[in-house]
Amino acid sequence: MGSAMKLDSDTNYIVSGLERSGTSMMMQILHAGSIPTTFDSSRKSDQNNPKGYYELEGGKIISKLMKGSFPFEKYKGSFIKVTAYGLKYLPKGWYKIIYSERNIEEILDSMEKMADIKDEERDKTKKTFVKLNKMIKETITEREDIDVLFINYNEMLSDPKTQIKKIPEFLETSGVNLDSMIRAIDKKLYRQRKI
Amino acid sequence: MTEEKDEKKYTTISIPFQLAEKIKKRIEGTGFHSLSSYATYVLREVISGMENEDEDEAFSKEDEEKVKDRLRALGYLD
Numbered sequence: 001m002g003s004a005m006k007l008d009s010d011t012n013y014i015v016s017g018l019e020r021s022g023t024s025m026m027m028q029i030l031h032a033g034s035i036p037t038t039f040d041s042s043r044k045s046d047q048n049n050p051k052g053y054y055e056l057e058g059g060k061i062i063s064k065l066m067k068g069s070f071p072f073e074k075y076k077g078s079f080i081k082v083t084a085y086g087l088k089y090l091p092k093g094w095y096k097i098i099y100s101e102r103n104i105e106e107i108l109d110s111m112e113k114m115a116d117i118k119d120e121e122r123d124k125t126k127k128t129f130v131k132l133n134k135m136i137k138e139t140i141t142e143r144e145d146i147d148v149l150f151i152n153y154n155e156m157l158s159d160p161k162t163q164i165k166k167i168p169e170f171l172e173t174s175g176v177n178l179d180s181m182i183r184a185i186d187k188k189l190y191r192q193r194k195i
Numbered sequence: 196m197t198e199e200k201d202e203k204k205y206t207t208i209s210i211p212f213q214l215a216e217k218i219k220k221r222i223e224g225t226g227f228h229s230l231s232s233y234a235t236y237v238l239r240e241v242i243s244g245m246e247n248e249d250e251d252e253a254f255s256k257e258d259e260e261k262v263k264d265r266l267r268a269l270g271y272l273d
Contacts, residue, residue: 060273
């Protein structure tokens with residue numbers, strides 16, 4: 001999946017966040033802005049992500065991360081999607097991470113819809129994912145080999161220009177098509193709105 | 196009836212006499228008009244702090260399993 005712009009070939013670039021926090025939309029935005037992104041078509045687009053998942057290996061790279069067998073070297077210089085839990089297993093390296101955050105109730109609604117379940121322990125699940133988010137954010141903020149930009153999904157939809165402008169600043173690059181990135185945001189897909 | 200209702204809103208707790216005297220001295224000139232109002236304030240603060248600590252509790256083994264279960268359901272984990 002080539003793009004015109006070049007990123008640092010010694011850095012691993014990651015889009016992350018809790019599952020259903022807007023990570024696929026962030027990958028779409030980057031891709032639309034000609035920022036290098038790598039994904040495959042293992043998981044086809046569906047009603048939960050009509051524009052695609054923008055993932056590697058159908059999103060199942062977490063198992064490889066846990067085993068320490070994910071080939072980060074191969075993906076230097078291009079954004080890949082690794083959801084929050086996978087960041088717990090990042091080996092030492094040099095990373096730039098865009099971490100998406102979203103209202104937790106919307107995340108839980110979207111998870112239930114995608115997994116086609118009615119969570120009978122929703123409060124417990126909420127607590128768990130709030131803790132996971134907090135733990136991962138602390139880890140990636142504290143690690144010296146990780147540079148992170150936090151983007152709020154809800155703010156991205158309400159004020160895309162302000163939020164998207166943060167991305168080229170974070171990447172220290174100017175060759176980005178901001179208009180295309182803004183156009184990639186499809187507010188029609190914001191179906192679990194709570195705030 | 197009203198008295199009965201009021202009685203049910205409050206209860207009595209016992210604290211050592213010396214402690215009560217210390218508190219009385221401490222609240223002189225403050226906005227607290229009674230030992231009870233000060234004790235209620237302090238206890239609320241303590242309970243609120245403990246509740247916040249609960250929210251800050253660490254990511255446990257049980258949390259880990261719950262996350263993995265959910266990731267499996269979403270297709271992110273084998």
